Amino acid sequence: SQGCGVNPECNDGNPCTDDACSGGVCQHTNADGSACSDGIACTNDVCSSGSCVTTSACPVGRTCNLGTGSCDATPVTVSFQQGVGTPVYSGSVDTFVHAGLPTTDNGAAATLIVDGPLPPSGLGDERQILLRFDTLFTSQGGPIPDGATITSATLQVNITNPSVDGAELHRMLVPWTASSTWNSLTNGVQRDGIESVAAADVTSLWNGTVPQLHTITVTSSVAAWSAGGVKQGWVFVTPGTGSDSWQFDSAEG
Numbered sequence: 001s002q003g004c005g006v007n008p009e010c011n012d013g014n015p016c017t018d019d020a021c022s023g024g025v026c027q028h029t030n031a032d033g034s035a036c037s038d039g040i041a042c043t044n045d046v047c048s049s050g051s052c053v054t055t056s057a058c059p060v061g062r063t064c065n066l067g068t069g070s071c072d073a074t075p076v077t078v079s080f081q082q083g084v085g086t087p088v089y090s091g092s093v094d095t096f097v098h099a100g101l102p103t104t105d106n107g108a109a110a111t112l113i114v115d116g117p118l119p120p121s122g123l124g125d126e127r128q129i130l131l132r133f134d135t136l137f138t139s140q141g142g143p144i145p146d147g148a149t150i151t152s153a154t155l156q157v158n159i160t161n162p163s164v165d166g167a168e169l170h171r172m173l174v175p176w177t178a179s180s181t182w183n184s185l186t187n188g189v190q191r192d193g194i195e196s197v198a199a200a201d202v203t204s205l206w207n208g209t210v211p212q213l214h215t216i217t218v219t220s221s222v223a224a225w226s227a228g229g230v231k232q233g234w235v236f237v238t239p240g241t242g243s244d245s246w247q248f249d250s251a252e253g
Contacts, residue, residue, distance in 0.1 A: 016047035041069035075151060078143050080133050082251040091134035091142075092251045093233070097182040097189075099126040107178030110253035111160060114167045115245040116238030125243070128188050129167070130176055132233025137226065146226060153222035157248040159212045165242030166205020170196040171221055172232035189235040196235050203239060205246065214248070 003024055004010050010019040010026035015036045017028045028050075036045045036052035042064035043054040056064040058071035065072045079085075082092040095107045096114065115127040135142040174195050182188050189195050201224075204216040218234075225231045238246070 014050065016050050016052055040064070040066055042066075042071050073149065080136065089135075091136070093132045093134060093178050094130060094250045095178045095180060096127050096129045097180060097185060099182050099188060102182035105179045105181060107180075108252055109250055111247050112236075112250045112253075113161075113245055113247045114236040114238055116165065116241065116243040126188065126238075127245075129236035130172070130180060130189070130233065131236065132172070132176075132231075134231075136222075137231070140231065144226065146228070148226050150219060150223040150226050153217070153219045155216045155218045157214050157216070158253075159206045159210050159214045159246070159248045161245060161247035162207045162210055162212075163205055163242075163244040163246035164207050165238050165240075165244040166203065166207075166246050167236040168200035168203045168239050169216070169218065169221070169234040169236055170198075170200050171224060171229065172196050172235055173230050175232060189237070191235075191237065200239075201234070 004021035004026050005024070007019065007021050010021050010028070012019055012026075012028055014028075016031050016034060018031045020027050030050040031047050032049065034047040036047050038045055038052060038054050040054070042057050044057045045052050045054050047053070058064045061074055062071040063074045080089050080091065082089060094112055095105070096109065096112050098104060098106065098113075099117070112129045112131070113127045114129045115125055117126045134140060137144045137146050139146050170189075170191050172189070172195070173193075176185065185195070191198050191200075201221045202216060202218060204214070206212055206214045221234065236246075238244075
């Protein structure tokens, strides 16, 4: 211990000790319970055993960002797969509509098919897939808060027939059911900003070995639904003049 004459000479710069000059010698005792600060706004700080101990001051569901001092939302991951989970998820709806069989209900089909018309006169071969996941958001009885920030979202499908064309995914804007047909949707789904959004949210393809579990990034779609957009899933359409069928398992497959 250093020699001293008055208390200020014993200041060790530690806010969690009481410093005093006693009998010409500096004495440092722990100031447990005293306030201290680490300079970070999102922490609670208190002295313990001579050190400044910090704990998060953020509410449940948020994490203290030590760099910015803000309470950031804690990322939460949820997944939805038909027939899986606790409770068991049962909210997926799918079908495909076929110009060549315009009144056929494909809601129970094990395989979903998207295909373009065969040029120049094969309009009857066009097929469009409709796919939706209900009960995602709290307004639908699901776990994701409406208005939540969506940082990442993916869709996984089990490809059974590869394609050089793949499909565009357009968010649906009108109601449909698993029993919808080409005719009930009035010549299939138009990408006109009325029946579905005009510009595709994403385009994807798999043209390799099958079967293959294929991942499609759909963050923009799910973010739009979280922000209050119409929650009617997607229509899959063959891009441009493509005519190479792309197929994957349905929820029934």
